[in-house]
Amino acid sequence: MKPTDPSITWLEEKPLGLAERLYLPLFVSGLTTTARHLVSPKVTVSFPEQRPQVGNPLIYRGVHRLNRDEAGRVKCVACFLCATACPAHCIDIVATESPWPDREKYPESFQIDELRCIFCGMCEEACPVDAIELTSLLDLTGKSREEMIFDKEKLLSVYDMTKDAEPAKSTALGGTL
Amino acid sequence: MSSFLPALPTIVALVKIGLLVGGLMTAAAYLVLVERWMAAWVQDRKGPNRVGIPLTKVRLFGLGQPLADGLKIILKEDFTPKHVDKVLYTAAPLVILAASLAIFAAIPFGSSLPPIPALGLTGEEPLLVAPGLDVGVLWVFALSSIAVYGVLLGGWASNNKYGFLGGLRSSAQLVAYEIPLGLGLLGVVLAAGSLKLDTIMNAQADSGVWYAFAQPLGFIVFLVASFAEAARLPFDLPEAEQELVGGYHTEYSGIKLLLFLVAEFLHMVTAAFLIVIMFLGGWHLWGVTGSGPVETWVVALVRFAVLSAKILGVILFFMLVRWSWPRFRFDQLMNLAWKVMLPLGLANLVTVATIEEFRPQLVAALGDGMGRTVALVAPWVVFFVGWIAAGLLTPSGTDNTPILTHGPLDVEHELAET
Numbered sequence A: 001m002k003p004t005d006p007s008i009t010w011l012e013e014k015p016l017g018l019a020e021r022l023y024l025p026l027f028v029s030g031l032t033t034t035a036r037h038l039v040s041p042k043v044t045v046s047f048p049e050q051r052p053q054v055g056n057p058l059i060y061r062g063v064h065r066l067n068r069d070e071a072g073r074v075k076c077v078a079c080f081l082c083a084t085a086c087p088a089h090c091i092d093i094v095a096t097e098s099p100w101p102d103r104e105k106y107p108e109s110f111q112i113d114e115l116r117c118i119f120c121g122m123c124e125e126a127c128p129v130d131a132i133e134l135t136s137l138l139d140l141t142g143k144s145r146e147e148m149i150f151d152k153e154k155l156l157s158v159y160d161m162t163k164d165a166e167p168a169k170s171t172a173l174g175g176t177l
Numbered sequence B: 001m002s003s004f005l006p007a008l009p010t011i012v013a014l015v016k017i018g019l020l021v022g023g024l025m026t027a028a029a030y031l032v033l034v035e036r037w038m039a040a041w042v043q044d045r046k047g048p049n050r051v052g053i054p055l056t057k058v059r060l061f062g063l064g065q066p067l068a069d070g071l072k073i074i075l076k077e078d079f080t081p082k083h084v085d086k087v088l089y090t091a092a093p094l095v096i097l098a099a100s101l102a103i104f105a106a107i108p109f110g111s112s113l114p115p116i117p118a119l120g121l122t123g124e125e126p127l128l129v130a131p132g133l134d135v136g137v138l139w140v141f142a143l144s145s146i147a148v149y150g151v152l153l154g155g156w157a158s159n160n161k162y163g164f165l166g167g168l169r170s171s172a173q174l175v176a177y178e179i180p181l182g183l184g185l186l187g188v189v190l191a192a193g194s195l196k197l198d199t200i201m202n203a204q205a206d207s208g209v210w211y212a213f214a215q216p217l218g219f220i221v222f223l224v225a226s227f228a229e230a231a232r233l234p235f236d237l238p239e240a241e242q243e244l245v246g247g248y249h250t251e252y253s254g255i256k257l258l259l260f261l262v263a264e265f266l267h268m269v270t271a272a273f274l275i276v277i278m279f280l281g282g283w284h285l286w287g288v289t290g291s292g293p294v295e296t297w298v299v300a301l302v303r304f305a306v307l308s309a310k311i312l313g314v315i316l317f318f319m320l321v322r323w324s325w326p327r328f329r330f331d332q333l334m335n336l337a338w339k340v341m342l343p344l345g346l347a348n349l350v351t352v353a354t355i356e357e358f359r360p361q362l363v364a365a366l367g368d369g370m371g372r373t374v375a376l377v378a379p380w381v382v383f384f385v386g387w388i389a390a391g392l393l394t395p396s397g398t399d400n401t402p403i404l405t406h407g408p409l410d411v412e413h414e415l416a417e418t
């Protein structure tokens, strides 16, 4: 695009006043701003000792969990919608015929590679039965790559760990029923 | 005294060099930590506060960080790219570091020590590596110009566009700002009548008037120019990360990069030393340090402490300014040097020269008190008049509209026509 292009509007800058030309007011305002921040309270969270405050755990995108229904069974119906939606291709499901009468399939194995996951939340969006959810657990660590591939048991145990702090459909936390 | 030992002055000089280099290197390491703290605090963060004593859990507010930083950069791979000029590439960091360290030979780092008869030192021992050097100021200037060679060589030998641009920018900037720097300094040299930095300090201590108050314009010019000479923000164009990757040290890594960074830090320390020594009274503080020769150890230590505190204060100011002001554009930088600082420096020099020339007549005509007052007020008048004139007369250089040329080689223009 050339500078003469009619679609460019060149704005006239405000001419500088005397004070601005003398630099001093700008110098003082710059220094006072930095000096104020120098002594103002810090926002850093000293992590291992201090936990960061997660605003609303329902919309935080941390480690996954697989929800259980009232009977304590895995909620997932192995429809593969999450695996299809996942942009990182990190969900691996093996479906098999369900032993229960209320659905046709259930996941025999359900693996998420947490190292590959980009925590986008697409799986949670896609799930028709709200079986997969992202919790507010944020310090995800492991000693090996294998350890970071979470299987069904692990994901269900994450649910057991977090179900009280962040219930799946909680109106109190601003969720919808 | 055993004849195997070198002569006493040699030993004294070596001890001083050891103290100075050790002190400077430690100071540089800790100043990097301070700089990181300041950066963090200004940005509402906490900064490095974890590394303490190695292999223990003691944290000491992060005071072990310099050790970790140093070890890390020393242990990093010292990689030499294929396309560089090997000799110059290796020489550049050495040149710059050697020059920046050698500067301190002429810079006093305290007042002086009282006589120590036990060691055979019968006179006062000045805290200065080369006390006999009569041209201290010139020495400082000459060596800071040699340090530019380090930057230039580094930029040139890197054989890299960014490095080259950084080196070019740096040389243009340093050459431009050396003139205002020299003008600011000449005023002080004229007033003190000496090129020795300790004499300049003594002159301020004797009269009790620091040259920052006697020559405000010179002080401002010198301050701005020394920011530019030290390539600190807002004048850090030689290594503007956003534009030049790393500037002249883009291609450097490991210990060579460390040498560059230390040299750069030493530039700032030198600038702080010079500002304090020449304009802020050196070791002098009214009512605390007194003036005249040093008789006791207490006085010597107090003066050393005052000087160090002042230097630390100036360095903290350097660091605070870094986060207060945006970087200048290159044309604005050059405008400031040639169209603002140069005339202001000249005005200061002429004022000081006039006052010093006519001081006897002034005192004779108006009496001692009145004469001194006039000699003190006149530079302030020049200061305000000069500043306002500079503000009104200089082009502001903030317009970013491209200038449309109609030259015969203007391809863009011809294309637009057809």
Ligand code: SF4
Pocket: A082, A085, A086, A087, A088, A089, A090, A091, A112, A116, A117, A118, A119, A120, A121, A122, A123, A124
């Ligand atoms: S959060 Fe995104 S990347 Fe991670 S498993 Fe779900 S869909 Fe895949």
Ligand code: SF4
Pocket: A075, A076, A077, A078, A079, A080, A081, A082, A083, A093, A126, A127, A128, A129, A130, A131, A132
């Ligand atoms: S989308 Fe929900 S129900 Fe479907 S496979 Fe994934 S977790 Fe199971």
